[in-house]
Each structure stands twice: as C-alpha cells, then as structure tokens.
Amino acid sequence: MSDKPSLASLALTFNHIALASFGGGLSAWSREVIVVEKRWMEDEEFLSAVTMSRILPGANQVNLAVFVGVKFRGVPGAVAAVFGLTFIPVLIVLALAYFYFQFHHIPAVKGILKGAAAAAVALTLSMVFKTGKKCLTGLIPVSLFATIFLMNGIARWPLLACLALLAPLAVAWAWPKKP
Amino acid sequence: MGVAQKTMNLTRLTQILLLFSSLSILSIGGGNTVLPEMHRKAVNGYGWLSDKQFADVFAISQAAPGPSILIVTIIGYKAGGFPGAILATIAMMLPAGILVYLVSRVWERAKDLPLRKAIERGLAPLTVGLILASGWVMSKAADHGWQAYLLTGVCTAIFSTTKINPLFIVAAAGLIGWLGWV
Numbered sequence: 001m002s003d004k005p006s007l008a009s010l011a012l013t014f015n016h017i018a019l020a021s022f023g024g025g026l027s028a029w030s031r032e033v034i035v036v037e038k039r040w041m042e043d044e045e046f047l048s049a050v051t052m053s054r055i056l057p058g059a060n061q062v063n064l065a066v067f068v069g070v071k072f073r074g075v076p077g078a079v080a081a082v083f084g085l086t087f088i089p090v091l092i093v094l095a096l097a098y099f100y101f102q103f104h105h106i107p108a109v110k111g112i113l114k115g116a117a118a119a120a121v122a123l124t125l126s127m128v129f130k131t132g133k134k135c136l137t138g139l140i141p142v143s144l145f146a147t148i149f150l151m152n153g154i155a156r157w158p159l160l161a162c163l164a165l166l167a168p169l170a171v172a173w174a175w176p177k178k179p
Numbered sequence: 180m181g182v183a184q185k186t187m188n189l190t191r192l193t194q195i196l197l198l199f200s201s202l203s204i205l206s207i208g209g210g211n212t213v214l215p216e217m218h219r220k221a222v223n224g225y226g227w228l229s230d231k232q233f234a235d236v237f238a239i240s241q242a243a244p245g246p247s248i249l250i251v252t253i254i255g256y257k258a259g260g261f262p263g264a265i266l267a268t269i270a271m272m273l274p275a276g277i278l279v280y281l282v283s284r285v286w287e288r289a290k291d292l293p294l295r296k297a298i299e300r301g302l303a304p305l306t307v308g309l310i311l312a313s314g315w316v317m318s319k320a321a322d323h324g325w326q327a328y329l330l331t332g333v334c335t336a337i338f339s340t341t342k343i344n345p346l347f348i349v350a351a352a353g354l355i356g357w358l359g360w361v
Contacts, residue, residue: 018245020346023353024317026246027310032345047306048299054309056282058203058275059210059248066279071287078280082272089245090252094264096239097253113242115356117317118327119349122334124314129339132307141304148305153312159208163305170301176293 004072005040011084013038014065018085023116026061028127034068041068043131054159061085140173191259192266194225199251199270206275210248217254227258248272326361 005013013033021029027050035046053063062082069081136142144166151162198220206213214237221227228236236257240250248271255267289295318331334348355361 020244020349022244023349024241027313029345044299044303048302051302051306051309052282052286053279054209055207056275056279057205057207058272058279059206059246061246062248062272062276063279066276067283070280070283075280078276082276086245086249086268086272089243089249090264090268092245093240093243093249093252094256094261096243097236097256097264100235100239100253101257111356111359111361112353113356114327114361115330116349116353118323118330118356118361119334119345119352121314121318122331122352123338123345123349124310124317125331125335126338128307128311128314129335131303131310135300135303135307144301145304145308145311148308149311149315152309153315156316158212159309162309166305167302170305171294171297172301174297174299174301176296 005038007073007076007080010069010073010077011080014068014081014084015088018061018089021120023113023120025120025123028120028123030061030064031127031131032123040072043134047131047135051163055163144170144173188259192263195255195259195263195267196270198225199255199267200274202251203271203274204278210246210250210271214250217251221254221258225258227254232257324361330355330361 017026017029017033020033030050031043031046034040035043041049049064049067050060053060053067056063062085065081065085066078069076069078071077073080132145136145148162148166151157151165152159198217202213202217205216218233222230222233233254236253237250240247240253243249249268251267251271252264256264259266286295318328323331330352334352337343337348338345
C-alpha cells in the first residue's frame with residue numbers, strides 16, 4: 001500500500017478512469033486503476049466499496065469516487081475525485097448535446113462505439129475472472145456468486161431484493177471464526 | 180433580458196434543482212433506476228424535451244466517456260441552458276454524495292470490527308456475481324451479433340492473459356467497429 005494520494009492525484013486518477021471508460025466498463029476500469037495500477041486498495045475492500053456504492057442512492061461511479069476520496073483525504077478528497085471523474089466528461093457531453101440539438105442527429109460514432117462496447121464487456125468479464133480467482137474458493141462463495149448472477153443478470157430481479165436475500169447469508173458465512 | 184424572462188428562468192432553474200436533487204436521493208441501486216421517473220417528469224410533465232429526444236439523449240450519455248448519469252447534464256442544458264446543465268449535474272450528485280460521505284465515515288471507524296471484516300469478505304463473491312450480471316446485461320443491451328461476441332471473446336482472452344494496457348485494446352476494438360466489422 002503506497003502513501004496517501006494527493007488531491008491532484010485523486011482528481012487525475014478519476015479523470016483517467018472516466019476517459020478510459022469510453023464504451024462502458026467503468027467498474028472494471030476503476031479496479032484496473034485503483035487496485036492494480038495504483039494499489040490504493042486491496043481487492044476485498046474495493047469490491048465491498050463497489051457494492052456499497054451500488055446500494056446507496058446516487059450514480060454508482062460517483063459514489064465510488066466519493067468513497068475513495070473520503071478514505072484518503074476527507075471531504076476535499078471526495079470533491080477532487082468527483083471533479084476529476086466528471087469535469088471533462090461534462091464538457092464532452094455538453095459539446096455532444098449542443099451538436100445534437102443544433103443538427104438533430106447523433107454524431108456518427110455508432111460503429112466505433114459498438115466495437116468499444118464489445119471490448120468493455122470483455123474488460124468486465126476479465127475482471128470477473130481475476131477477482132473471482134481470489135474469492136471464489138469454496139462451495140459456498142461459488143453458490144453465492146452463481147445465485148446472485150442468476151437472480152440479477154438472468155431473472156433481472158432488482159438489486160436490493162437480491163441483496164436483501166443473499167447478503168445476510170454471505171455475511172454469516174464470512175463471520176470471523178473464533179480461534 | 181426582461182423581468183418576465185428573468186422570472187421564468189428562475190422558475191425553470193428551481194424546477195431543475197428540485198427535480199434532480201429529489202431523483203438523487205431516490206436513485207437507490209444506481210442512476211438507471213430513476214430513468215423512468217426522469218422521463219415522466221422531463222418529457223410528460225415539464226415538456227423540456229420530446230420522447231425521441233429523451234431516447235437519443237440517453238444514447239449519447241451512454242456512449243460518452245464518464246458516468247452515464249450525465250444524461251441529467253444534457254436534460255438540464257435543454258431545459259435551462261448552460262446554468263441549467265451545471266445545476267442539474269450538481270443537484271443529481273450532491274444529496275447522494277453527502278449520504279455516501281456519512282456512510283463511509285462510519286465505515287472507516289468500523290475498521291477493526293468483525294462485522295466490517297465479515298461484510299467485506301461476504302460481499303466479495305456477491306459483487307463478482309453482480310459484475311458478471313452487468314456484463315451480461317451490457318452485451319444484451321448492445322444487441323451483440325456473432326462478430327461482436329467473437330470480438331468480446333478475443334478481448335477477454337487478451338485482458339486475462341496479457342499485461343497489455345487495456346486502453347490499446349479498447350481503441351483497437353473501436354477501430355474494428357469503425358471499419359464496420361462488428
């Protein structure tokens with residue numbers, strides 16, 4: 001674990017994550033940068049932060065930026081991380097919106113996006129392999145993993161319902177055993 | 180700008196502020212969960228944009244880099260110009276952000292409790308399952324053909340077995356898409 005990142009480093013890092021995620025896959029990019037490249041968090045802490053960012057109201061990625069920013073630098077850290085995540089994307093989105101409302105059609109990036117989206121799905125899958133290797137190490141965690149995938153991904157149950165059912169089981173399973 | 184115009188702008192900005200800050204608190208489970216309500220208010224209620232514009236604006240926000248919640252930036256822009264865009268963006272992030280801040284403070288303090296250890300360890304397999312689910316939903320939403328699945332498969336193999344910077348692969352995949360091969 002390296003030293004506390006500075007405010008500038010938080011802003012630049014989240015800016016990097018935001019710009020890299022062209023086509024999607026923000027969660028996977030966040031892990032790639034925060035856990036692998038910068039080593040600011042371990043996988044377990046990062047994954048629980050991801051899920052809490054999903055449970056709490058608000059955009060998941062903005063919440064994750066707040067979480068990471070607060071962890072290292074308190075409120076200024078959160079502001080720096082969110083600013084980094086959104087500043088340039090807001091400018092890009094405004095430029096696209098201006099173009100769209102002026103000329104009444106979506107800028108011709110459809111093909112590029114289709115390709116980039118396929119790669120973003122791939123990055124998400126490889127994140128599943130990499131993080132899964134570490135935490136899917138027994139019958140119970142594998143069943144938890146498979147059940148929530150079926151519920152949320154295939155049956156499209158709402159996130160909160162899935163977690164309300166499975167999180168208590170998962171926490172009970174993971175409770176530290178007395179020596 | 181006349182007085183009437185100014186009053187109208189102020190009313191509009193207040194509407195933007197109230198709508199998006201309430202959606203911020205309601206968006207439990209992520210920004211996408213309040214899209215139907217956002218559509219109901221912005222299109223049917225205030226009439227800031229048409230049905231088709233909402234769909235197009237959604238596509239733009241998904242495509243652009245950064246969080247897809249920036250759809251509110253575009254809606255705010257259409258409703259209230261540049262100030263509307265900035266106000267909508269901040270209103271959508273601030274209330275939820277404050278809540279996350281409070282929770283993360285409690286979380287930091289609970290560092291050594293067995294409960295936090297159990298939550299971190301227990302949520303890990305669930306989070307991995309949820310991420311696989313989001314990858315699944317993403318590829319369904321993108322309306323993948325076999326070429327796209329093949330591209331996804333090849334990229335997954337590269338990401339999982341090599342240390343090549345993923346940005347190069349995403350850019351290459353974008354190029355392949357631009358050439359019309361997927």
